[in-house]
Amino acid sequence: MTRLPLQAVLFDMDGTLVDTERLWWEAVEQVAGRALTESDEAEVLGRPVEHTADWLAAATGAPAADLADALHREFADRVRAGIVPRPGALDLLDALARDGVPTALVTASPRAVADTVLEALGASRFAVSVTADDTDRTKPAPDPYLAACRALGVDPAACVAVEDTRTGVSSAEAAGCTVLAVPSLAPIEPAPGRTVLPSLEGVTTERLRTLPTAAAPSHELRVMSWNLWHGGTKVHDHLAKQLKVIAETGVDVVGLQETNGTAAEELADALGWYHHRAGENLGVISRHPITARFGDPAVGFYGAAGVRVRAGEREVDIWTAHLDYTPYGPYESAFDGLPAAELVAHEQVRLAQMRDALHRIEEAAAPGVPVVLVGDFNSPSHLDSPDVEWPVTKAAEAAGLRDSYREAHPDPAVQPGHTWSPIHALHEDGSGRPEPQDRIDFVLHRGLRVLHSQTCVSGTPRPWPDVEHNEWPSDHAAVITTFSLRE
Known part of the structure; x- marks a missing residue:
């Protein structure tokens, strides 16, 4: 996947940079004369x-213009009483300024309210501001974000929009921006091109x-197999390096081995993915929703586990497996000179583990659902x-699983x-012997x-x-296969 360099960051205001979303909610409740609900x-x-x-006017019969004036007054009074920046917001703005990345404020609030907030935050932090008064259509239409990009002279596809509501997310995505969502009141689901984090702290x-x-x-x-x-x-700063690999390769699903217990959750939380x-x-x-989980959730260090993901209109079973490393056939071949028959005979532990994985895959299989086994x-x-x-890969082949790398x-x-x-490159025993180089990580499939x-x-x-300072945070290469989901 080709990535454009980051050209600008476009920030929503209410609920994203400053804690005004609740102030607005309270102002609407005051004017409506009732508590609001999720609906x-x-x-x-x-x-x-x-x-x-207009919505309140339809419900109450009061003139819309009078209601708008009342909403402006109630909200402005609350804003003047004290604007509270959202956690991490000012630190991120300062970091972007240091790194020379332009920023814009893109809000559905009127200019008068936006200027009050800009004054509190420091108007000089933003190269451009776009309000509800500046475009014919505002959020969820893409117009505000497109206007900000035009004013900055940047490509929306090279911008990140930071939003806290579904309406704002829809606007930014319609404009073609990558989205970072930090929900303030209502939850937002992750989606392709949309990362969801609890706050801007640490961003x-x-x-x-x-x-x-x-x-x-x-x-x-796009499926990856990765032994972490x-x-x-x-490796120093391994999580950031892992995230960079996942982002730059554009993978959709990663089957992980050697997670050290918490890596799947940590990566998914950072990406806003499912795990x-x-x-x-x-x-x-x-990045696609997980609709089912398979295998023993308390599986040992070696074994297999799977999920079913919904990618568009299709479901796919994705399994990850890690098989025992001893005795290691390439060492027995290169260092001990064992003949082929003995090498095959010594694969019995791994072969049994593969057969167990294949049995579990068949137990979970559903008609018409493709299967991917990585590991x-x-x-x-x-x-x-x-x-x-x-014999390990032969057993998988006999079960109908094809080796995607060898197909390509x-x-x-x-x-x-x-x-x-x-x-x-050399064996780690210090003998100076070359390390056998082999293909031992796989993406196998059936039905794709x-x-x-x-x-x-x-x-x-x-x-x-x-x-310690390697950019690549593993001792294995990863394998990435892109499949067509067309039936």
């Missing part, structure tokens, strides 16, 4: 004063630069070696696709069409043990 939200939050006044310019943009069209699904290597903890944690080692994160199998593929019929790259001599290991498949490593990782 009133669409007519109140993120709407211009005139819209809410940095770099974080905004790496927010996931709109996902691939709904007829494609003890959750990434061997499933299984035991202390496995997890799945998805670190700690075993090479029989498709890569003419001399050894590695049939010749292992031309595209070996090694995933072990980007940081181990492969559009593209690749391995992924960012930067140029330094070799073990000097890995």
